[in-house]
Amino acid sequence: MLDIKFIRENPDAVKRACELKGFTDYTDQILELDARVRELKTVTQSKTAEKNKITREIPTATDKAPLIAASKAIANEIANDMAELDEKEKQLTDLLHRVPQIPSDAAPIGRDDTENVEVRRVGTPREFDFTPRPQWDLLEMNGWWKPEKIASICGTRTYALFGEAAELELAIETYVLQKLMGKGFTFVSCPSITKPQTIFNAGHFMGTDPSVMANDVFMLTDTDRCLAGTAEIILNCLHSDEVLNEKDLPIKYAGFSPCFRKEAGAAGRDTRGIVRIHQFNKVEQYIYCTPEQSDEMHEHLLNNLCEVMEDLELPYRVIAACTGDMGFNKVKMNDVEAWFPSEGAYRELGSCSSIGQFQARRTNTRYRDKNGNMQFCATLNNTGIALPRAIVPVIENHQNPDGSINIPKKLQPLMGGRTKIGGKH
RNA sequence: GGAGAUGUCGCAUAGUUGGUCUAGUGCGCCACAUUGGAAAUGUGGUAUACCCGCAAGGGUAUCAAGGGUUCGAAUCCCUUCAUCUCCGCCA
Numbered sequence A: 001m002l003d004i005k006f007i008r009e010n011p012d013a014v015k016r017a018c019e020l021k022g023f024t025d026y027t028d029q030i031l032e033l034d035a036r037v038r039e040l041k042t043v044t045q046s047k048t049a050e051k052n053k054i055t056r057e058i059p060t061a062t063d064k065a066p067l068i069a070a071s072k073a074i075a076n077e078i079a080n081d082m083a084e085l086d087e088k089e090k091q092l093t094d095l096l097h098r099v100p101q102i103p104s105d106a107a108p109i110g111r112d113d114t115e116n117v118e119v120r121r122v123g124t125p126r127e128f129d130f131t132p133r134p135q136w137d138l139l140e141m142n143g144w145w146k147p148e149k150i151a152s153i154c155g156t157r158t159y160a161l162f163g164e165a166a167e168l169e170l171a172i173e174t175y176v177l178q179k180l181m182g183k184g185f186t187f188v189s190c191p192s193i194t195k196p197q198t199i200f201n202a203g204h205f206m207g208t209d210p211s212v213m214a215n216d217v218f219m220l221t222d223t224d225r226c227l228a229g230t231a232e233i234i235l236n237c238l239h240s241d242e243v244l245n246e247k248d249l250p251i252k253y254a255g256f257s258p259c260f261r262k263e264a265g266a267a268g269r270d271t272r273g274i275v276r277i278h279q280f281n282k283v284e285q286y287i288y289c290t291p292e293q294s295d296e297m298h299e300h301l302l303n304n305l306c307e308v309m310e311d312l313e314l315p316y317r318v319i320a321a322c323t324g325d326m327g328f329n330k331v332k333m334n335d336v337e338a339w340f341p342s343e344g345a346y347r348e349l350g351s352c353s354s355i356g357q358f359q360a361r362r363t364n365t366r367y368r369d370k371n372g373n374m375q376f377c378a379t380l381n382n383t384g385i386a387l388p389r390a391i392v393p394v395i396e397n398h399q400n401p402d403g404s405i406n407i408p409k410k411l412q413p414l415m416g417g418r419t420k421i422g423g424k425h
Numbered sequence B: 001g002g003a004g005a006u007g008u009c010g011c012a013u014a015g016u017u018g019g020u021c022u023a024g025u026g027c028g029c030c031a032c033a034u035u036g037g038a039a040a041u042g043u044g045g046u047a048u049a050c051c052c053g054c055a056a057g058g059g060u061a062u063c064a065a066g067g068g069u070u071c072g073a074a075u076c077c078c079u080u081c082a083u084c085u086c087c088g089c090c091a
Helices: A004-009 A011-021 A027-060 A065-096 A135-141 A147-154 A163-182 A196-202 A291-311 A358-363 A391-397 A409-415
Strands: A117-122 A186-189 A243-245 A251-260 A279-289 A316-320 A332-340 A345-356 A366-368 A374-376 A378-387
Touching: A004 A011, A004 A027, A011 A027, A027 A065, A117 A291, A135 A391, A163 A186, A163 A251, A163 A279, A163 A291, A163 A378, A163 A391, A163 A409, A196 A358, A279 A291, A291 A316, A291 A332, A291 A345, A291 A378, A316 A345, A332 A391, A345 A358, A358 A378
Parallel strands: A186 A251, A243 A366
Antiparallel strands: A117 A316, A251 A279, A279 A378, A316 A332, A332 A345, A345 A378, A366 A374
């Protein structure tokens, strides 16, 4: 959420953000409610002050009855105003949670993902001197998956990897975690079960009505818990209600957790293969810093993911998401897409986001700056690596005619020194 | 899942027959004094959010959270949450 003071002072900037991002503009309603709320606060608070004064006189008064009566009378007046105040404040809070983060001036302006801008390409898609196989053929011929079997056991959009592919999955996770730890990230293995409030705090959803999550989030029946879609939401709450020291910033976390997505809006898309499933593992990069450090940290996070692409020896490109595609809570967003030979296209493997103070305001995560003033932290997040999706470009780009896969050099130590897997069937 | 205990201003604590508690004390921290410098000591200060105000300043709320009783709640009642101990179950 944004600071109400900022909205008060910069209504035009807020209106423009709503327009650029394609969200309903509630600015006028907010300002109206805000004015009324402040008016009611002024009235109720001065009446309360009056009542407190009378109340304090009662213990020592000789004739208590008139004072008690007076206090009661004021209490009744206050109650009426408070009822309206509560109501208006609720409405205001709900609307404040519907105001999008102001996008960066650097972000391209556009309506949806068709207007995203390619920032750069790194590496050249390999020219095969044979017909490359798609992920499903490679997984099949090497005995690395059993899609029908697993679907019959666990339902659609689930997966299991067997043998060397499972090893590869674990090796990639380990590789990325070790890389991030080497860059000062603290490894956190995160829970996947959480409270809905945790998800709200991340700012992916608008308003204060929990039912808006039902489409995207797996709720656990008969409990007040749900399955987390990403470790980001846990990491985002790690310092809620705390006051950090500026000298301790930035704080960097590498979260690892199973992630759960309903994928309700993706019916029919990516039904074949292991690109889009209900449960996957993800290493997530997360940073708390000062607003001044935010741009530098964004580049840091983005570069980390780019390095991972290069270590996995994948051709990739970096996208700048346009205002209409970046999402509700973001200042700016860069996607990193790897080359998928089977599709002849780049596809998203990670998404690097600057959130500004938007999440920290929801979680009440602050720091004391050099001058001793309280500030909200800025937060950023980026994928470290998401699996099994990342396996797809690895096996497709590094395949041989016999169906075997060359292991990227950096992964070889984690694969027992092997340079190649598969191709034996 | 069963039984019990606990939750106070950064930390540790005082406060439970409701009213000088707008929360005391110790430690920590900051400033000043003392000192050649430091330790020790002394004095003062030491939360956050919001409202009114140009400001100085004033006010409201917060003793885990929410609600209730009352003229008045840290103190009484209810609900929730968290922590600890024991039992049960279990990777």
